[in-house]
Amino acid sequence: MDTDNFRDHISTVSDEGKRVWVHPHKPKGRYNTYRQIVAFILISLMFGLPFVSVSGRPLFLFDIINRKFYLFGVGFWPQDFHIFLFMMISLLLFIILFTVIFGRIWCGWACPQTIFMEMVFRKIEYWIEGDARQQIKLNAEPNNPTKFFKKSLKHGIFIILSWMITNSLLAWIVGIDELFKIMTEPISEHTGGFVAMLFFTGFLYWVYASFREQICTLVCPYGRLQGVLLDEKSILVHYDFLRGEPRTKKKTEGGDCIDCHHCVDVCPTGIDIRNGTQLECINCTACMDACDSIMTKIKKPTGLIRYASFNGIKNGVEKIFNARTIGYSAILLILLSLVTFFLTTRQPIEATILRTPGSTFQKMADGQISNLFNVQIANKTFDEVTPTIVLKNPSHGKIRTITSDMIVKPEGLLQTAFFVYLSPEKIQHVATPLEFEVLVGEKLIQTVRSSFISPGIK
Ligand code: SF4
Ligand code: SF4
Known part of the structure; x- marks a missing residue:
């Protein structure tokens, strides 16, 4: 039963547009x-x-x-951003799914x-x-x-x-x-x-x-999203209007609500839950406790205000799972599988090899052609490592690093450069595909592909 003009303005703003300060009574229960x-x-x-x-x-x-x-x-690391992104998307979807089913449990409890x-x-x-x-x-x-x-x-x-x-x-x-x-x-x-x-x-x-409370009602984006996330099947703090109405101060007549106003007095956002689900309600349960204590006093069953869905109250049956929640759960499961996959296949040492920007080939005195490459090696482990870079293809090529040893500190990042030398008579393309192997000891860590530029075929 709508008893107020609560739909026209939020409870903490007066008709004159001034802030209405809420003094909620101490909750107990x-x-x-x-x-x-x-x-x-x-x-x-x-x-x-x-x-x-x-x-x-x-x-x-x-x-x-x-x-x-x-x-x-x-x-x-920044290189793991895709894992982080998936984790964040999964978390967001989890929150959406959870909100669709259980309403604003997050707001009230966490x-x-x-x-x-x-x-x-x-x-x-x-x-x-x-x-x-x-x-x-x-x-x-x-x-x-x-x-x-x-x-x-x-x-x-x-x-x-x-x-x-x-x-x-x-x-x-x-x-x-x-x-x-x-x-x-x-x-x-x-x-x-x-x-x-x-x-x-x-x-x-x-x-x-x-x-x-203005943070929850005016600022919080999650609070503002409730209108699109919740439906009549969502579990929320609800007033049982079938049982409670018509409200009357006479305990022997009408519904169970004796219009004592206790549920309103304890509300930290200043609303009357008997008007139905409202944007301001953070599902803090204070009104449930307040009403339960009144019901106990007047010897009526508790739960006149309780966690329930609108349909649950209307039909007397709670049905949590429906097509939408099952669909969200399936998407969540796929995302969680992807996150697990990325986490388990995550490279502990990651190398990026790129031809030095702006550089071109050089002809050496012995006739060989060289290209300069930048290498970045991120060590995500807690141990120091000394990786080596081997030119796998073409196998006749040679590598010369510009640093004598490539030590990467625990959780460190090494940035250095190296030259690749190829004999011009073995070059068949202007851009020759290269395949590098990054090893730690004997262990192959990563295969990186790039290309070698040259003057062309002789
Ligand atoms: S749960 Fe009850 S007391 Fe808490 S914000 Fe909602 S209406 Fe107010
Ligand atoms: S506390 Fe319960 S009985 Fe009192 S006004 Fe609220 S709903 Fe009605």
Whole structure:
């Protein structure tokens, strides 16, 4: 039953276009407890994982600046970009599939914005300023020492927490050692890192102290996509309108909803879930807990607001799998197979050999013709290697490297050049196909093809 003009504007904007500040009541209940446990695990992982290393390498690192990535202790290079791309596409599809079936579970249970806002910053606010009514009262009070103390304490803790979260995020990007250097060495040596730290601390403080749920309703692209991802079969936080309506304050008449407004009071985005699925709903389950406690009090079955699909409520049957979800699952499986294939066939040492740009052939004093080639060897292993390059075809050709030994450091990149010499009487084309073999010891690592240019056939 539509009871409001909720379709015309979002709940946190007034008719005059002003921000409506949401003061949700403190949530309590079993779902809140489960979410607290999940939040605790995820926050611990976020702060703890950057400290974990495997054989001296980070377990996870997303070093965008130096284009080095570690996933589960395995280093990924720019040359592995196709694997990374497939992994990202698979992840995106997984999120889409998951959203189609289970709605905004991510938003309510795993999104860092919701976790930090509802499970950390909001809790500190409740602890210092009290529940919603006390907060409203405190805000309405004229300035006084108690108000000043509470507000300063809250915002002081918010700033410290924002700084800690920023540091944790930086640790995922620059690594824990580099972060430690930024924190301990003179600012002048890490101006960029220091400015980033200040900026993100300020940004996060603004988000959690002021912008809050507006991130979910106005900014987050995932939130905005819900309209195209969800349908009447998606499992979401739903109000059972068949059971609840007509709502009445008399417990013995009408539906089970006694219009107590508790579900609205606890909502951190300020909506009334009884109006149906709305863009603002982050599926935080606070209204489910609130309504369950009311149902328990009035001795009615819990679950008037529950995880269900619109069709499930309408028909009384939950059917999770349909043609669309099966189709998405098949695509996901194909992508996962491709990622596994790329990961298992990934080259630990990768060579790129190209004729030096802008160079041409040279005639040597002994009559031979030479071409200059650039070689780039990426060692993705954690051991030092000394590769050799052999000219496989044509077998009469010779190679002369310009460095005496080709040592590539662990996780290092060697860039050097070499000459290829061919006898003119054996050249049959202007561009002779070349085949190089890159070996480490006796082991063939890679076969690389290129071409040799010459004046032509004699
Ligand atoms: S409607 Fe319920 S689940 Fe949705 S945001 Fe509000 S309290 Fe959370
Ligand atoms: S908490 Fe339950 S009973 Fe109270 S208004 Fe919301 S849906 Fe109705």
